[in-house]
Amino acid sequence: MKAFRPTLLAAVMTALMAGVPALADTADKLDRVKVDLIAPPMVHKHEQKATTGPKVVEFSMTIEEKKIVIDDKGTTMQAMTFNGSMPGPTMVVHEGDYVEITLVNPASNAMPHNVDFHAATGALGGAKLTNVNPGEQATMRFKADRSGVFVYHCAPEGMVPWHVVSGMSGTLMVLPREGLKDPEGKPLHYDKAYTIGEFDLYIPKDENGKYKDYKTLADSYAETVEVMRTLTPTHVVFNGKVGALTGEGAMKAKVGETVLMIHSQANRDTRPHLIGGHGDWVWETGKFANEPEKNLETWFIRGGSAGAALYTFKQPGVYAYVNHNLIEAFELGAAGHFVVEGKWNDDLMKQIKAPGPISKENAAMLDAKAKKQAAATPAKAGAAKQAAATAPAAKTVATAAASKATSHPAGEKLYKSACVACHSTGVANAPKLGDKAAWNPLIAKGIDSMMEVALKGKGAMPPRGASSADDATLRAAVEYMIGTVQ
Numbered sequence: 001m002k003a004f005r006p007t008l009l010a011a012v013m014t015a016l017m018a019g020v021p022a023l024a025d026t027a028d029k030l031d032r033v034k035v036d037l038i039a040p041p042m043v044h045k046h047e048q049k050a051t052t053g054p055k056v057v058e059f060s061m062t063i064e065e066k067k068i069v070i071d072d073k074g075t076t077m078q079a080m081t082f083n084g085s086m087p088g089p090t091m092v093v094h095e096g097d098y099v100e101i102t103l104v105n106p107a108s109n110a111m112p113h114n115v116d117f118h119a120a121t122g123a124l125g126g127a128k129l130t131n132v133n134p135g136e137q138a139t140m141r142f143k144a145d146r147s148g149v150f151v152y153h154c155a156p157e158g159m160v161p162w163h164v165v166s167g168m169s170g171t172l173m174v175l176p177r178e179g180l181k182d183p184e185g186k187p188l189h190y191d192k193a194y195t196i197g198e199f200d201l202y203i204p205k206d207e208n209g210k211y212k213d214y215k216t217l218a219d220s221y222a223e224t225v226e227v228m229r230t231l232t233p234t235h236v237v238f239n240g241k242v243g244a245l246t247g248e249g250a251m252k253a254k255v256g257e258t259v260l261m262i263h264s265q266a267n268r269d270t271r272p273h274l275i276g277g278h279g280d281w282v283w284e285t286g287k288f289a290n291e292p293e294k295n296l297e298t299w300f301i302r303g304g305s306a307g308a309a310l311y312t313f314k315q316p317g318v319y320a321y322v323n324h325n326l327i328e329a330f331e332l333g334a335a336g337h338f339v340v341e342g343k344w345n346d347d348l349m350k351q352i353k354a355p356g357p358i359s360k361e362n363a364a365m366l367d368a369k370a371k372k373q374a375a376a377t378p379a380k381a382g383a384a385k386q387a388a389a390t391a392p393a394a395k396t397v398a399t400a401a402a403s404k405a406t407s408h409p410a411g412e413k414l415y416k417s418a419c420v421a422c423h424s425t426g427v428a429n430a431p432k433l434g435d436k437a438a439w440n441p442l443i444a445k446g447i448d449s450m451m452e453v454a455l456k457g458k459g460a461m462p463p464r465g466a467s468s469a470d471d472a473t474l475r476a477a478v479e480y481m482i483g484t485v486q
């Protein structure tokens with residue numbers, strides 16, 4: 001007894017002197033795991049249903065300030081990133097786990113940074129405890145006490161929006177310990193998870209309307225904020241760059257596989273849509289304690305939140321995954337691809353008749369309609385003129401379609417079986433079907449020059465498009481492809 005007391009006292013004293021609380025926190029008694037983060041759209045390996053009790057999960061992120069290229073015209077942006085990627089890496093834990101995050105701000109950086117986790121409780125989501133100047137690091141722990149997909153973002157005093165629209169956001173996914181469930185409580189499982197981080201970017205232009213290139217992050221600040229205040233982004237992109245998730249970066253799946261699509265936008269509303277597919281189960285607000293919605297066509301992600309959609313692919317092909325503000329998708333960049341392998345299911349969709357000339361019946365119907373229109377409004381000169389113009393226009397369309405279809409039916413067939421794989425998406429710089437800018441310079445060189453390439457191959461273009469077509473059919477396919485841009 002006598003010997004025990006001083007020993008205990010010594011232990012307490014040592015603990016106090018080291019700044020360690022005498023009473024351990026709940027989390028201190030738990031097992032710890034360290035997770036290596038990977039860049040989106042990939043998500044690090046994780047259990048969907050927890051097989052152990054709560055843990056402390058350690059993550060570390062290093063902040064990288066760097067100039068990046070954000071479109072295929074070479075436009076640059078002075079970016080700020082968590083771990084070098086836009087969005088930052090997705091972290092996955094289970095409800096009841098503790099997230100222990102170390103944030104490293106290398107001395108080579110110019111700005112202070114921190115991290116505000118929307119999943120965390122208190123101290124500005126942790127931003128107050130993680131504020132690090134260049135040359136510093138900090139570690140913070142919080143309990144993941146509710147499930148869902150949550151945004152995390154940088155929030156340094158006085159420049160929060162600038163850091164967020166310069167790249168500093170990502171997602172934390174807190175899974176229910178039992179995994180995902182449908183409203184009846186049946187387990188929902190995914191084969192793959194992908195993170196799509198959407199960013200609205202604001203790049204200043206010079207007097208000639210050309211995007212400006214800045215030498216340093218600090219140089220870009222004032223003018224960038226001016227553009228930000230217009231609330232009109234110059235680019236809306238997935239994962240940091242126009243086209244980041246197309247071509248080489250396309251997300252992959254197989255028919256029959258279930259994919260979890262995690263979509264985050266830390267600053268602005270968006271509305272993801274999978275063209276030709278659906279959201280089988282969608283947690284639009286991203287919080288798994290709420291029942292998911294079924295069979296959605298488009299879902300809404302509020303600025304400052306993340307959502308999750310589960311979909312089992314049923315048909316092969318290239319699916320565009322877009323922000324269904326289509327101007328933002330096709331003009332500003334918010335589009336990616338899922339490339340899905342597998343067998344086509346005719347029962348779900350089948351082409352009954354390929355595009356061809358308008359039938360005699362329909363042509364007669366159009367003709368009659370035009371004549372009737374002309375007769376009904378003889379007094380109104382303008383309308384009559386218009387009707388007269390419509391009638392021949394309909395005929396022209398019919399003949400144009402007829403000549404296109406009748407001259408290249410074999411070519412179209414070959415295209416759809418052998419050439420479509422590369423030329424519909426434009427992978428590896430294959431001129432994309434219907435893309436005038438890509439085809440016109442080739443057309444200008446003449447069909448013989450194009451046939452030469454089609455026969456012998458060039459770069460990623462295999463000889464005869466890797467088909468066994470004869471010269472005439474190959475030529476018909478080339479003519480068909482040319483026809484789509486004329």
Ligand code: HEC
Pocket residue numbers: 414415418419420421422423427428429430431442449450451453454458459460461462464465466467469474477478481
């Ligand atoms: C594996 C992918 C792939 C397939 C399959 C493919 N192409 Fe291509 N194709 C390309 C690429 C890549 C280029 C661009 C080559 C370059 O200029 O480097 C190209 C270029 C072309 C061109 C332009 C030639 C020029 O003048 O430069 C034609 C015409 C063409 N392909 C026809 C076809 C036809 C017809 C088929 C099907 C029978 C086909 N391709 C199948 C990848 C493909």
Ligand SMILES: [Cu+2]
Pocket residue numbers: 080111112113114154155156163168
């Ligand atoms: Cu920051």
